[in-house]
Amino acid sequence: MTDAITVDICIIGAGSAGLSVAAGAARMGARTVLIEAGRMGGDCLNTGCVPSKSLLAAAKAMQAIRAARRFGADGLEPRIDFAAVSRRVHDVIETIAPHDSVERFTRLGCKVIQAHGRFIDPGAVEAGGQLVRARRFVVATGSRAAAPAIPGLGGVPYFTNETLFDNIVLPNHLVVIGAGPVGCEMAQAHRRLGARVTLLDLGPMLPKDDPEAVAVVRKSFATEGIAAFEGVTILRVERSQGGIVVALREGDGERLIEGSHLLIAAGRRPNVENLGLDAAGVRFGPKGIEVDARLRSSNKRIFAAGDVAGSYQFTHLAGYHAAIVLKNALFRLPAKADTRALPWVTFTDPELAQVGLTEAQARERHGDRFRVLRSDFADNDRAQAEGVVEGFLKAMVTRRGHVLGATIVGPHAGELIQSWVLAVGLGLKIGALAGMIAPYPTLGEISKRAAGCFYAPTLFSPRMRRLVRVLGMFG
Template sequence: MSEEINYDICIIGAGSAGLSIAAGAAQMGARTVLVEAGRMGGDCLNTGCVPSKSLLAAAKAAKAMRGARRFGVEAGEPHVDFAAVIAHVHDVIASIAPHDSVERFVELGCTVIQSRARFINERTIEAGGKTLRARRFVVATGSRAAIPAIPGLDEAPYFTNETIFDNTVLPDHLLVIGAGPIGCEMAQAHRRLGARVTLLDIGPMLPKDDTEAADVVREAFVAEGIDISEKVEITRIEKRHDGVAVVLRRDADEQRIEGSHLLIAAGREPNVENLGLDAAGVRCSAAGVEVDARLRTTNKHIFAAGDVTGGLQFTHMANYHAGIIIRNALFRLPAKNKPEAFPWVTYTDPELAQVGLTEAKAKDRHGDSVRILRAEFKDNDRARAERETQGFLKAVTTKRGLVLGATIVGHNAGELIAPWTLAISQGLKIGALANIIMPYPTLSEISKRSAGSYYTPTLFSPRTQRLVRFLRIFG
């Protein structure tokens, strides 16, 4: 029998959620152990947010060269050294890795065990040949790419987000199955770097976003030469000597699309296997670990955070979960998971950002009592100067001006969503944004313009005009 070691808190998984909890707990004086079987930093650092945004940055540079002529600057078609692009991606990962490293967390006061963990009872795990007990546990094992049950796929080569950033050869024709955020970002990045790209999905493109905003992204993709096939049935995958073929059916017609490479971006599934969760009394399913509003599992001594809970799968959601768990696990405060003001961004070009309710969801919940406020990028002077006039901002409020949600599709939408997130989180009314002074010329003026439109019907109404005429009497 191995020696039993006791801790205040044991975190399983060193991705975004696990690292945030471990760092906070250790610095607050808790005896903390962090267990990770794979790479420190998890999906976000190694195969998700960091490499994807690094690849998109390279693709954006290529696009800027092609479009420089519109500013009177001659550049032309760029020469893309794809191996060098991937080297850039890994250089960015390496520059961030020390922040997530074993060495840093040991310095913070954590015990780090690089091994698989498995519960052997409700209060104990085995990891790295050690038996660990803790007052509180956190399951933060993340998620992985879901592989759809398509006939022939198991015999064909394909990438997921976990492998595509190791590919150093530019695909001649990349087939992407899945038109969600990952699929869309990778499709556009590879297209801009010189590949032919076909984007396929059994449903619509960006299905969780405002449909009008998704239309703007779709139009941009078509303009850049990305072939899009939505709402199609993918019947089988065929391995070819020089690549792959996807056979699909739309209505009664069958179509065969041949490509050099295949990327599967058809969603995520939680990592819940081989953890011994049954032995710990933790209930889970294919959707993830079951948690209550305080992120406690069915064993109240065990919490779960991040992608493994099966909710919104974003790094900033994992970090948000970390704060809730620290308050509950260390301070016994009844902090609850209330992500009503949760923003997300798809980093296509144009970007698509959302917080709170979309127009459709607001109308489903509140009926016709909502107000829709709009402003267009084409009416923003900074957007005109930079020739980035695609898109719009759409805000949703109650009739009394309470902000319910905002959708932004356009240049730097991810940066522009912040004030709307603040408004929803603090229960602010639209006047808070309408009265703010924005610097000129900035894209942020689009928020003020849309907010100000709430007052337009009143300010320029016949009643206001009569009032102005009446006040003339008094000089």
């Protein structure tokens, strides 16, 4: 082992959180070491957000060809080259990769060590034969796909998000276990690219989302020919001559579902193993590293950010965590993570987006002391023009008009939710959205229309009608 490197901050993990911390620290003049044993960019770039959204974009393009008959075209079934689709997915990864590369971070002034890092004591990390001592450390090792305890699963081949995007042959029949965001997105993508798809889950589809909004997604899946089975009991998985068989309990018997390929999308597990966390005095468990509101571990010199911190597993949350860590680690500001305005989006078609409280959560916390404001895409002129009228927006607000949360299911929900993120995050009242001038015709008018519903009972009440008539008497 060479002499110790002494720096201001040492980051283990070059995924979304780690890269953001490293870039910020180095650009602000901190002596920075970044340690990564695998590929720079982590899960998001290589096996998560970037490839999945690229595959979804290809699938959406194919679906647009099929739907062209609505606009007067032939609407023929597209001839799909799945290998070419796969190549484009990797082209997108390669285009973005330089932004996350060793070369870029070295130019920023960050020392990058491409090796496995582990703590050897509360103030030192060993990586690639080098000893790193730092004033502050950040563990940002992310998470990995979890394999559920299904009998026989270990004896059959299956995809996870870490291997799915290396596949260049279209599955004849893809069976997906897990109807969370990843499972739903990949089920729809492969169906639109020509595969038969069966989607299975022990519980309901997208369980963290508003059930009424999920019903819109479920209807879309049924229309497109995705066979979805929710609340099932999976008895076993085994090989078959054509691929795999999943046995489900059905009454006193069983139902067999045979597929050519299997995708496991049943949750993730934080990467906390082989990091020497015990030697560093860092408490951790199955959900990740235990942190306080400032993202400090039980060793106050060591922070955790991103998936490994045991919170919501989103790339945008990892970036937010990075900002909190930098404020604490470099400037010693008591910044605390606040996820009350954390949005999330499932990029199915229609998209499903959420920020703040769902209707059920608002009812649980506020009883009947809140209102639900609603607007349907069917009432939006731009949605009618583009033929995308399924879905709605509903906002939960207090009786005084403070925005508690919003749910959007429909076209571009992930973009439309952002004004509601601002409202929840800044504690705005509904009048801020009701009073904005929305360009016409846009999908964004749905936000203004929903917000305006708050005032409708007052503006169009009998009392207001009487007031208008009285005022009219004075000329």
